[in-house]
Amino acid sequence: MRSRSNSGVKLDNYARVIQKSILKYQDPVTGLFSASEGEPHAWVRDNLYSIQAVWGLALAYRRQADLDEDKAKCYELEQSVVKCMRSLLMCMIRQSEKLENFKTSQSANDALHAKYHCRTRSIVVGDHDWGHLQLDATGLYILMLAQMSVSGLQIIYSLDEVAFVQNLVFYISSAYRTPDYGIWERGDKTNHGVPELNASSVGMCKAALEAIDELNLFGSSGGPQSVIHVTPDEKALCQAILESMLPRESNSKEVDAGLLSIIGYPAFAVNDLHLVDITKQAIVNKLQGRYGCSRFLRDGYKTALEDSSRLHYELAELKMFEDIECEWPVFWAYLILDGIFNDNGQQVVEYHDALKEILVVHDDVKCIPELYTVPAERVEHEKTNPHSQDRIPTGKLPHLWGQSLYLLGQLLMDGYLAPGEIDPLNRRFATAPKPDVVVQIAILAEEKRYQAMLKEKLGVHAKTLDEIHPIRVQPARILASVYSHMGRCPKLKLSGRPMTEIGILGTSKLYIIKGHTFAFIPNLLDQRDFYMTLDTDMLIDMMLTELQYLSTYWNMLGRPIITVPIHRGMLTEDGESFKPSLISTLRKIQSGYLYGVRVVLGPLESFLSTSCLTRLTFLEDESSVDSAFIDLLLSRPPTRIHRLHSDTGRFLASPVTESGPEMTQEEQRNILQARLAGRLRQRRISADLTSSLVGPDIALFNEALQKKMRISESAALDEESNPEVLVRQLQTSGTLWEQADILNALYRLKGANWDSMIDGRSGSTVSDLIEELYERAGQQGNWMVVRQMIGLLHRRVCGLAQSTTDLLVRQKQVTVGLPKEPRETTIVRPMPNDELLNIIIESFAEDTDMAVLTQEIIMYLAMFIRASPELFNDLLRLRVGLIIQVMASELARHLRCSGEEASMHLMSLSPFEMKQLIHNILSGKEFGVIKSTRPTPGTSTVKEIALQTERSSKGDKSKLVNMKRKLKQQVSTTRPNSLESRGPRSLSGLISPPVWKQGVKFFDQQFTDRQSELSRNQSVSSDLIVPSGYAQYSGQKRGQWVRRRRIDGALNRVPQNFYSRIWRLLEKCYGLVIGGHYIPGYVTKEMTPGELKFALLVENVLNHIPQAEYRQLVVETLIVLTLLGDAPRVKFLSDNLNVDSVLLCASDLFQKDEVNDGASDELLTKDSNKICTEFYDCAPSGPYGTMTYLSKAVAVSFKEYFPENVGDCAVS
Incomplete structure (x- = not known):
């Protein structure tokens, strides 16, 4: 008989320990683990962690096996693992109906249960009686299923089980936007049963999706039908949301030790090493003690002061x-384990030695207890001097979860296991540097003519759809239909993947479907139901944004590929050339770099060997696929040209000129602008958009024009007009504006389905006419008409729900409508598209134009937060209505026009110009002046002055001075006075240039203090930039700071650490009164300083202030008041702090000083809040700054709390 080796003996010792401390609790019938002896409940999460030491020991025996008994022991342990995993699968598969319902409802009542009876596998708690929605547990199951399957275990037995696992993937794929009860099963830390978005759940689900993707669950014995597929965009969304949340766990938990499971073993879900270190350090600094780590701050579970008879805590306790x-x-x-995987020996030794000191002997085995608590008699001493008192073990002994991970670590430390054996999928290398992504771009011409133009003008060798054999091209919506067949299982009544969009990552792969190779056109190039892609500049800008997103989140084998179709909409109006933006972009692609991303241009078929290729095997079964769908899949896609232009001109007269030849071009434009302004006034849009705007109204009519207005009666379009008369006017009308007015009236009179019977033919409903005018206006770039028509059609932006979700899951609340409530509605959770659209429409009553604009802005904000999340670092709530107000305010200010005209100009901006204007406002860029030579439609090329943005460097100072001199000389002769010259086409100067435009010099409007002397003598005339009546004030341009405050207030900007400082202030007073709303001091007993929930509470109170600039002054007042919270001499302010009173006192002090300096009463007027209007325009710092007067006001208001003699002032 062979003697046992030393390693074999040690493994036998491990087997004895695991048998007595873990396998002892495994049920002999089901293989599930109960939490402790006599406890019939088996938690999914605890079972998965408990079995890991058994799995690790089986792998160790497999590695060390030199005797038959070692192989037998290995098989025995493996089967214990398989038995547990299959029992968990059987528990969940019994709830396949709930799984199917959850895919559409996302309701906690349809969640898979998180614990079962360990003997019968039946449920133990009702659907409504416990927080079953714990996505991290399901994610952990999928992750361990993947790792164990790759290690050689056979857990899945049939294709029905494969289909169920595929649907489990769908179940967790929405984790990035699904609030759940989290790893501690309680949701919000108050334990009131409120689910919240948890970083630990998002991270575990991300790891599971990455691990299971393209995995064959039958291992080496499997075929194509047993492969699991995951769409890459869902993994990327989880990654983006996770990185935006860390190191925070959720709204109510600013840090949580459960995050250790996702920054290290078993998930390794975080790709950013710096973020891993920050999160780990936050856990160690805030939660670590002498016996382990607390789960989260103010966790009352099993403490001596917890009242176990109550299910929930009182908030203040x-x-x-x-x-x-x-x-x-x-x-x-x-x-x-983290130290072992990161090869940090010091960390391993430190925590191993510390852990050995607190192990408790149970059944002759050293075990990890569940937790250590402070005895009741030592509570006060511990509070006085944290970590000073000895604690006692309590809870479950052994704690199977902890015991299993401890023994797994021991096996790794002793060398019986290698990290790669328990991580065969190599997830531990998640933070390793990745090579640069090279994006492949294939150009497809929809017609031979475009192919020839590309070759002749740009040297681009493009192919047509008929020339790219053997590859077939389809739009992204077809790929979504393909994926909807995935995971279908009639036996289990599972319908497969929900019909949702496939993002840019999904369409950047090539697919093999039923033996054919497919490429798919991205959604952004195939949006059929919204107007933004009708703007070529916007289309290219969106493509560049998606390109950056693609290069950031692409982590698959092979290079991504983007298929770009060239169609009629990308040509100039004469159809003889491509639009400049497209030409410039294609040239940059040819250079090899685009927007900082490496790109390569070539024909589609040349990328076959270098692209990521995925075989979608679930369509191989003929019986599961409708033949009509296969025919659609293999058919040639309809071209964009046919769709947009085939029916143009069926009913409406083709627009020729905007008016008759007897009218001048200026008169034509004035009539049209007058009609539009009149319509805006009727709808009272300006009253909302231009609160506190400046600039006098201009006359909409003059006598000369009134004599020549041939259609003045039809401009008003009274709703009592005869529909037949309106139809005849529609047939003879030659302008888009007039046709829009008529259709608007017909819609309100007869509705969308009324048949106009144009030319005596049926089938020309109002809806059809609106559709035709919408397409025609889009072709001609008349964006106001486009938005009006799309509003009448009640269409929603493609991906509205996803765009809103992108903002919400990054902890940004969204409001729609205009202040105050109830018109302004806050969106705090993801919603379906239709529900969102209804909320937006209701918030603007019957104003369909504003509802359309709101959707558009939400779309742009989502683009920004995906590509440039740093723009939103200091923003918690995005108030779309106020953003619209600021945009209109900026236009009114720079164009020197009334609010009504600014609203009209805003609606007339192209989608690209709208997006860039929002970006400038978000980024804090200032507006300057440039010379524009772009011709205005209907006029000859004229030199005009437009507004532009840029940050000037010191090296450009001399160039700027010369440019200013030249511009100053041109102002008097080139500044236009008519509405025509301030039309939408001349607004481009307000917008930052597209990234494809180079070589234009700009300069800022705001001059630094060093330039102040120069600006007095050489700057552009101030009335070019700001309304007349504004002048220099205190060394600054007048109106500068009120504008800055208006923008910051509308965006809800606050300084860094603002909310934590408010928290410390509340600890020293009874509460804060702001605008009649109260923040009680006792909220500090419920919430911690870094808690997002607290920040949202403060933000909600501030958002009740309707005036943006007043809100920002309140924020400045709070900043000064927080100095009291930081002052060690101020122990407690036994009063409620009225913030408005302090601000009013500061304003009065300022006004008193100004009166003493000789300011007139006309200058020192007060607004409705009794604040001096000039106070809004003071710089924050300086002897006459707002902070100076606010500090004085605080000293006056709370003088009884200050000593008679004080040192240096804290305000600098």
Whole structure:
């Protein structure tokens, strides 16, 4: 008989320990683990962690096996693992009906249960009686299923089970936007059963999606039908949301030790090493004690002060758990594993030695207890001096979760396991540097003519759809239909993947479907139901944004590929050349770099060997696929040209000129602008958009024009007009504006389905006419008509729900409508498209134009937060209505026009110009002046002055001075006075240039203090930039600071650490009164300083202030007041702090000083808040700054709390 090796003996010792401390609790019938002896409940999460030491030991025996008994032991342990995993699968598969319902409802009542009976596998708690929605548990199951399957275990037995696992993937794929109850099963830390978005759940689901993708669940014995597929965009969304949340766990938990499971073993879900280090450091600094780590701050679970007879906590009692939270040794086991995987020997030794000191002997085995708590008699001492008192073990012994991870770490430390054996999918390399992504771009010409133009003018060798054999091209919506067949299982009544869009990552792969190779056109190039892609500049800008997103989140084998179709909409109006933006972009692509991303241009078929190729095998079964769908898949896609232009001109007269030849071009434009302004006035849009705007109204009519207005009666379009008369006018009308007015009236009179019977033919409903005018206006770039028509059609932006979700899951609340409530509605959770659209429409009553604009802006904000999240660092709530107000305010200010005209100009901006204007406002760029030579439609090329943005460098100072001199000389002769010259076409100067335009010099409007002397002598005349009546004031341009405050207030901007400083202030007073609303001081007993929930509470109170500039002054007042919270001499302010009173006092002090300096009463007027209007325009700092007067006001208001003699002032 062979003697046992030393390693074999040690493994036998591990087997004895695992048998006595873990396998002892495994049910002999089901293989599930109960939480402890006599406890019939089996938690999914606990079972998955409990079995990991058994799996690790089986792998160790497999590695070390030199005797038959070792192989037998390996097989025995493996089967224990398989038995547990299959029992969990059987528990969940019994709830396939709930799984199917959850895919559409996302309701916690349809969630898979998170615990079952360990003997019968039946449910143990009702759907409504416990927080079953715990996505991290399901994600952990899928992750371990993937890792164990790759390690050689056979867990899945049939294709029906494969289909169920595929649907589990659908179940967790929405984790990035689904609030759940989290790893601690309680949701919000108050334990009131309120689910919230948890970073630990998002991270675990991200890891699971990445691990299971393209995995064959039958292993080497499997075929194509047993492969699991995951759409890459869902993985990227989880990654983006996770990175935006860390190191925070959720709204109510600013840090959580459960995050150790996603920054390290088993998930390794975070790709950013710096973010991993920040999160780990936050956990160690805030939660670590002498016996482990607390789960989260103010965790009352099993503390001496917890009332176990109550299910939930009272909000104010959370404070009493501070500094006495129970400490869990399991987190040190995580940190040991983290040190092993990161090759950090010092960390391993440190935590291993610490953990050995707190192990408890149970059944002759050293075990990890569930937690350590402070005894009741030592609570006060611990609160006085944290971490000074000895704690006692309590809870489950052994804690199977912690015991399993501890023993797994021991096996790794002793060398019986290698990290790669328990991580065969190599997830531990998630933070390793990745090579630069090279994006392949294939150009497709929809017609031979475009192919010839590309070759002749740009040297681009493009192919047509008929020339790219053997590759077939289809739009992205077809790919979504293909994926909807994935995971269908009639036996289990599972319908497959929900019909949702496939994003840019999904369409950047090539697919093999039923033996054919397919490429798919991205959604952004195939949007059929909204107007933004009718603007070529916008289309290219969206493509560049998606290109950056693609290069950031692409992590698959092979290079991504983007298929770009060239169609009629990308040509100039004469159809003889491509639009300049397209030409410039294609040339940059040819250079090899676009927007900082490496790109390569070539024919589609040349990229076959270098692209990411995925075989969609679930369509191989003929019986599961409708033949009509296959025919659609293999058919040639309809071209964009046919769709947009085939029916143009069926009913409406073709527009020729905007008026008759007897009228001048200026008169034509004035009539049209007058009609539009009149319509805006009727709808009272300006009253909302231009609160506190400046600039006098201009006359909409003059006598000369009134004599020549041939259609003045039809301009008003009274709703009592005869429909037949309106139809005849529609047939003879030659302008888009007039046709829009008529259709608007017909829609309100007869509705969308009324048949106009044009030319005596039926089938020309009002809806058809609106559709035709919409397409025609889009072709001609008349964006006001486009938006009006799309509003009448009640269409929503493609991906509205996804865009809103992109903002919400990054902890940005969204409001629609204009202040105040109830018109302004806050969106705090993801919603379906139709529900969102209804909320937007209701918030603007019957104003369909504003509803359309709101959708558009939400779309742009989502683009920005995906591509440039740093723009939103200091923003918690995005108030779309106020953003629209600021946009109109900026236009009114720069164009020196009334609010009504600014609203008209805003609606007339192209989608690209609209997006860039929003970007400038978000980024804080200032507006300057440039010379534009772009011709205005209907006029000859004229030199005009437009407004532009740029940040000037010191090296450009001399060039700027010369440019200013030249511009100053041109102002008097080139500044236009008519509405024509301030039309939409001349507004481009307000917008930052597209990234494809180079070589234009700009300069800022705001001059620094060093330039102030120069600007007095050499700057452009101020009335070019700001309304007349504004002048220099205190060394600054007048109106500068009120404008800055209006923008910051509308965007809800606050300084860094603002909310945590408010929290400290509330600790020293009874509460804050702001605008009649109250923030009680006792909220500090419930919430912690860094808690997002607290920040949202403060933000909600501030958002009740309707005036943006007043809100920003309130923020400045609060900043000064927080100095009281930071002052050690101020112990407590036994009063409620009325912020408005302090601000009013500061304004009065300012006005008093101004009166003493000789200011007139006309200058020092007060607004409705009794604040001096000039106070809004003061710089924050300086002897006459707002902070100076606010500091004085605080000293006056709270003088009884200050000593008679004070040192240096804290305000600088």
